[in-house]
Amino acid sequence: MPQYRSIHQVKQGRTPIQAHRDLNGLVEDELSREGFDGPTTLFYRHGDPQKFRTEGRFHNTTFDSNVLKTSDSVSADGVPQRLFYNSDVSIWSSRRQESMPWLFRNVDGDEVWFVHEGSGTLESEYGALKFGVGDYVFVPKGATRRWIVDEPLNLFGIEAYSGQPHFPHYSGLGRHAPFDPDRLRLPVLGDAVTEAGEYRIRVKYDGDYSDVISETHPFDVLGWKGDLYPFAFNIQDWNVITSDTVHLPPSMHVFLAGPGFTLLNLLPRPAESTPGVERAPFHHRNADFDEVVIVHGGAAFGQPLPRGLIDHSPQGIHHGWPQEIHDAVRDAGDAYDRIEWEIIMVETRKPLRVDTVIAEGVDNVEFI
The missing domain is CATH 2.60.120.10 (Jelly Rolls)
Structure with missing residues (x-):
């Protein structure tokens, strides 16, 4: 598969010189297979791909676990x-x-x-x-x-x-x-x-x-x-792998893996500081994995994260950070030299179902 990608990678239309940096007004949106480790397409769009609504079972589920x-x-x-x-x-x-x-x-x-x-x-x-x-x-x-x-x-x-x-x-x-x-x-x-x-x-x-x-x-x-x-x-004993020149995907932070799932942590680290590099998680659609995020705490670029928030994104749905946050982080320049998030993430190859007790019994559950 790496040989396929290295030989046949192509591009059309307006694209940056490198992925995830110097976008110059483009909105980057990644469609990937095998999490972030398989064939990938980077679309460069005009609008925010995360402004949408859905009908049916295909939707994000977000709720505050503190009320469970x-x-x-x-x-x-x-x-x-x-x-x-x-x-x-x-x-x-x-x-x-x-x-x-x-x-x-x-x-x-x-x-x-x-x-x-x-x-x-x-x-x-x-x-x-x-x-x-x-x-x-x-x-x-x-x-x-x-x-x-x-x-x-x-x-x-x-x-x-x-x-x-x-x-x-x-x-x-x-x-x-x-x-x-x-x-x-x-x-x-x-x-x-x-x-x-x-x-x-x-x-x-x-x-x-x-x-x-x-x-x-x-x-x-x-x-x-x-x-x-x-x-x-x-x-606290995890050594975060970082890069100053490119935002690394979550797959760089896997702690445990098993048949059909991975468990990983996004933990405090230095922010990317090379001029032009995107520091916020890019818009993306994992075509092969559902994703469940559990916010343990911390902050991201000065904004406290909601402790105990749980979010489920089914495979193939847009997620990441809204475009206005990308713009704000980009405009902040060197104001923040670290990202202090503490997030636990589970990715599953097979689609996840929400337990009916949660879907019907948690007052603040949202289907986005």
């Missing part, structure tokens, strides 16, 4: 709320206020949770793993565990059904970029729980919940070894 009432936010016996789903992944919200009164085992898929707010400990067969704001917490499929809450939690989770998430190969960057593997935090195995009794394990299997009553405690582990285990990683 999950069942685990009102009862210790509750469970997280599904937000979006397809056959490869589901995206969840957990607002747990109290520690789990039971043990839990998910045999539907591996889980990756992002800690938007709160702190606590993941207790599991592997030991105790403390976590806090800005952490990713990975839980292997089939592991028995429970959340212990120190401060009320606001978590976003990705449940992967089609295969185990893995770190992508960052070709040419070396072993310690964009993160040093030593910054992964592992559980610490404590004393085995050896008391006999009846221990309730809630099991999620094929989307349903059942109970297993065990006569031995799942945390009676005396030792373990292997290459499958929970871990935590904080976004």
Whole structure:
């Protein structure tokens, strides 16, 4: 495919000398395959491609997650709320206020949770793993565990059904970029729980919940070894890959990938400073991936970002930043030398559906 692009790339009409810089009044709009890694067309338009309305299912969905009432936010016996789903992944919200009164085992898929707010400990067969704001917490499929809450939690989770998430190969960057593997935090195995009794394990299997009553405690582990285990990683330990001469697409910031999805973070970094370079995310349509954005916080060129905002853009729909923001950032010149955003993003190859509880129950949900 790279050979196809290098030999057959063509252009017609008025275009800049380079992509993403010195547009001179043109409005740049990217249509891409395979996220940003496949064949691409850059259209140079007169008008703003993001001024549109839709009819039917094909639309953006935006809502404030801070108003979600999950069942685990009102009862210790509750469970997280599904937000979006397809056959490869589901995206969840957990607002747990109290520690789990039971043990839990998910045999539907591996889980990756992002800690938007709160702190606590993941207790599991592997030991105790403390976590806090800005952490990713990975839980292997089939592991028995429970959340212990120190401060009320606001978590976003990705449940992967089609295969185990893995770190992508960052070709040419070396072993310690964009993160040093030593910054992964592992559980610490404590004393085995050896008391006999009846221990309730809630099991999620094929989307349903059942109970297993065990006569031995799942945390009676005396030792373990292997290459499958929970871990935590904080976004403060991520080394952002940057360029001064071109705005890099989100695909440069992937943390984990799995069959049908990628998980990535857009984090504070120096802004592009070469004269003429576009610094705001360009208008784009990913023809092969849905995109879910979760705003963790921060600011972009002086504008605070709405913490907890969730936005879903289906594949093939225009998204990015409106043209007036592009113009304002361009006009600001050197006024801002950094972009301080903290955004978590999930991209999925198969279209996502919005859970009916969210579509019908969140007062401020918008279909754009």
